[in-house]
Amino acid sequence: MKMPQDNPASLWSAIIATGNLSSRILVGLNAKANWAELVEGSIVESPSDELRGKSVLLATIDQFRAAAALIELDGIARRVVLFPPDVSREHLAYVAKTAEADILVTDQPDLASVNHGIGRVIFCNQGIAQAHADRGEQIETEWILLTSGTTGVPKLAVHTLASLAGSARHTESSPAPIVWSTFYDMRRYGGLHIFLHAALTGTSLVVSSAQESVADFLTRAGAHGVTHISGTPSHWRRALMSPWANRIAPEYIRLSGEIVDQAILNQVRSQYPHARVAHTFASTEAGVGFNVDDGLMGFPADVLDSNPLIEMKVKDGTLRIRSSRTAFRYLGADSPTLKDAEGFVDTGDTLELRDGRYYFTGRRDGIINVGGFKVHPEEVEAVINRHPVVAMSLVRAKRNPITGALVVADVVLKAMPVDNGAIAQQCDILQYCRAELDPHKVPTAINIVPMLTIGESGKLVRHA
Amino acid sequence: MDVKSEIIAQFRQVAEQQDKRLAPLTDNLALLDSGLDSLCFAIVVARLETSLGADPFSDDEDARFPVTFGDFIRFYENAAR
Numbered sequence: 001m002k003m004p005q006d007n008p009a010s011l012w013s014a015i016i017a018t019g020n021l022s023s024r025i026l027v028g029l030n031a032k033a034n035w036a037e038l039v040e041g042s043i044v045e046s047p048s049d050e051l052r053g054k055s056v057l058l059a060t061i062d063q064f065r066a067a068a069a070l071i072e073l074d075g076i077a078r079r080v081v082l083f084p085p086d087v088s089r090e091h092l093a094y095v096a097k098t099a100e101a102d103i104l105v106t107d108q109p110d111l112a113s114v115n116h117g118i119g120r121v122i123f124c125n126q127g128i129a130q131a132h133a134d135r136g137e138q139i140e141t142e143w144i145l146l147t148s149g150t151t152g153v154p155k156l157a158v159h160t161l162a163s164l165a166g167s168a169r170h171t172e173s174s175p176a177p178i179v180w181s182t183f184y185d186m187r188r189y190g191g192l193h194i195f196l197h198a199a200l201t202g203t204s205l206v207v208s209s210a211q212e213s214v215a216d217f218l219t220r221a222g223a224h225g226v227t228h229i230s231g232t233p234s235h236w237r238r239a240l241m242s243p244w245a246n247r248i249a250p251e252y253i254r255l256s257g258e259i260v261d262q263a264i265l266n267q268v269r270s271q272y273p274h275a276r277v278a279h280t281f282a283s284t285e286a287g288v289g290f291n292v293d294d295g296l297m298g299f300p301a302d303v304l305d306s307n308p309l310i311e312m313k314v315k316d317g318t319l320r321i322r323s324s325r326t327a328f329r330y331l332g333a334d335s336p337t338l339k340d341a342e343g344f345v346d347t348g349d350t351l352e353l354r355d356g357r358y359y360f361t362g363r364r365d366g367i368i369n370v371g372g373f374k375v376h377p378e379e380v381e382a383v384i385n386r387h388p389v390v391a392m393s394l395v396r397a398k399r400n401p402i403t404g405a406l407v408v409a410d411v412v413l414k415a416m417p418v419d420n421g422a423i424a425q426q427c428d429i430l431q432y433c434r435a436e437l438d439p440h441k442v443p444t445a446i447n448i449v450p451m452l453t454i455g456e457s458g459k460l461v462r463h464a
Numbered sequence: 465m466d467v468k469s470e471i472i473a474q475f476r477q478v479a480e481q482q483d484k485r486l487a488p489l490t491d492n493l494a495l496l497d498s499g500l501d502s503l504c505f506a507i508v509v510a511r512l513e514t515s516l517g518a519d520p521f522s523d524d525e526d527a528r529f530p531v532t533f534g535d536f537i538r539f540y541e542n543a544a545r
Contacts, residue, residue, distance in 0.1 A: 213496070234502055242495075263524075401522045
């Protein structure tokens with residue numbers, strides 16, 4: 001195999017540099033390979049020459065195939081778009097156009113007949129096949145991650161391997177082999193972070209699958225001796241409600257992606273008394289922030305100054321981050337600006353300072369996080385407002401111990417109903433929402449109210 | 465109000481609204497095998513807070529999560545006391 005140019009480094013060459021490849025494995029639901037097989041083989045049924053310099057949209061169901069394809073594509077393709085399986089196919093054409101995708105790489109045969117506007121479709125091999133070409137000169141590939149937009153159309157955030165992986169490098173500090181796993185999908189920032197960490201620090205990795213039950217995933221993770229595992233508070237609540245929570249015995253547990261409350265920290269520690277439990281702040285746009293391991297919700301105020309490489313500050317009530325780990329920009333002509341004039345990314349997460357400790361209180365833009373799924377109130381309001389009896393509506397979060405939050409709506413009707421008419425209209429509006437929206441976006445309660453407050457700007461007042 | 469029958473009613477109603485096939489609700493049924501997903505449980509808990517006036521998930525930060533349907537009922541019966 002011909003060695004690549006050293007600069008810029010690719011995921012492929014960085015994995016080789018960790019060494020010890022054949023003793024570490026990547027485990028998917030239906031496939032397993034050691035890292036040597038991954039760097040020597042190929043999952044994409046195409047010669048590298050065809051992928052070189054192209055914008056590739058990667059839309060596989062299977063996470064193992066996505067991982068193998070990323071190793072193959074980084075350093076070769078100009079751009080790789082990670083299209084998560086839970087994002088609606090109706091957005092495929094928009095994403096493809098915005099990312100100027102030349103090639104669709106997928107394991108879903110029926111995507112060939114979907115109108116996505118991409119000229120070339122390449123299917124993945126069932127498993128890792130023998131590689132056929134040397135990699136030659138490598139280029140710096142743009143990694144495109146999707147985040148939710150106000151109208152439901154995804155935004156495309158631009159990263160590179162360097163911004164995603166930072167300085168993750170193999171260290172010999174751990175005497176026993178580390179096996180990472182995560183409840184996250186690796187097409188999402190939280191999951192991608194773990195994949196790259198495992199790849200570049202020289203550990204094994206067990207990836208989850210949307211087609212697998214919690215019981216089966218926990219059993220599989222336990223069978224492979226998972227030592228380190230991450231997920232959102234909602235992932236962990238679901239795991240702890242399962243009789244199979246004891247199938248894993250991790251040394252290290254990380255929570256991220258949603259506001260972490262004291263109850264979930266206590267419950268995780270109670271279930272896994274021998275594990276170190278930490279929670280971290282990170283986001284697709286702002287990159288990694290900080291790690292909290294004192295067992296308490298929120299974070300000490302001095303955490304903001306603890307890392308010279310990641311500058312953090314609270315301005316106008318929200319957390320701002322400037323570092324080499326943030327996304328660079330959004331793709332697309334009409335896309336919003338990602339950084340302010342000084343290079344800070346506004347996370348939009350609101351904070352409250354009490355007794356020297358910051359606590360997350362929600363989102364300034366009102367985004368509701370339902371079990372890790374982001375819901376823009378405006379998108380739900382737009383659907384409700386299309387219902388013929390509705391004059392206006394306000395969608396807001398209701399706190400919930402299982403998913404962190406649920407969506408509820410306050411609705412002003414054009415005419416106040418008489419007798420039991422209100423109940424019938426509530427049901428009718430709900431039916432309409434169920435037909436138009438993903439399940440986590442449908443309000444769980446419709447409150448009929450006489451009026452909503454309009455501010456001086458002419459906009460709905462979203463905070464009491 | 466009878467806590468158990470209210471819980472059964474909410475499980476059935478949410479399953480129907482969310483298009484889920486509900487398993488027979490026996491005491492030994494593992495909650496994750498009931499056919500309801502996290503969103504369904506979140507809705508059940510929110511509705512029980514309204515109808516029973518209790519949310520034992522939020523009230524006790526150190527409580528262990530219920531694992532079976534029987535645990536779930538006892539969780540609420542203890543909270544109601």
